[in-house]
Amino acid sequence: MAQSASAAFWLLIFAAPVAAWVVWSDLRAMRIPNTAVLALTGVFAVVGLLVLPLPVWGWSWLNFAVVLVVGFVLSLSGGFGAGDAKFAAAMAPFVALGDLRLFLVLLGAAVLAGFVAHRLFRLIPAVRAATPHWESWQRREFPMGLALGPALIIYLGLAALYGH
Structure with missing residues (x-):
């Protein structure tokens, strides 16, 4: 991990509640x-x-700008929601450039796991009854916040445990 364990720990403490809020929302x-x-x-x-x-x-803010531009283009093309693009840009400074490959693997795994879990849970009547007004149960689109939030939490958690 390119971040120090201490820095990742403190970033995790403050970022995790926001990431969890994004998943729920x-x-x-x-x-x-x-x-x-x-x-x-x-x-x-x-x-x-x-x-x-x-x-x-300071250099981490360049990650924000690059991901914001890429996310904006993807959003315009309909491949990505605007909120997803903005949140991905806000996440970008947290990811050390040297860890980009690792983060993309984590994100890919989070998308796959989140998609499968979301599709399975929405088939369970008890889950739907407990969350009757959740729009994601009705929509065809996948709520990317379900993958983005956990990917950031897992990445920062790994950096806090294994950073140098």
């Missing part, structure tokens, strides 16, 4: 609130500045 309303995007961006802006070396923190 996307399942419930098929929407990632802009306030969640701003909250995660704020976590990196403040906590990242406190726990990362200044050059690392």
Whole structure:
């Protein structure tokens, strides 16, 4: 892991609740609130500045810009929701460039696991009865927040455990 374990730990502590909120919101309303995007961006802006070396923190914002542009293009093409694109951009500074390959594998696994779990759980009457107003049960689209949030939490958790 390119991040120090201590930095990843502190980032995880503050980012995990936002990521969990995104999962819940996307399942419930098929929407990632802009306030969640701003909250995660704020976590990196403040906590990242406190726990990362200044050059690392500064260059990490380039990740934000690149993912925002790519996400915007994907959103325009209909391949990605706008909220998903904005949240992915807010997540990007948390991922060290040297860990990009690892993160993409984690994200791919989270998409696959989330998709299968979502499709299976929506077939279970008890689950649907417990969450009767969740829009994701009715829609064909996959709530990407269900993959994005856990991918960030798992990545930061691994970095906190195995970072140097």
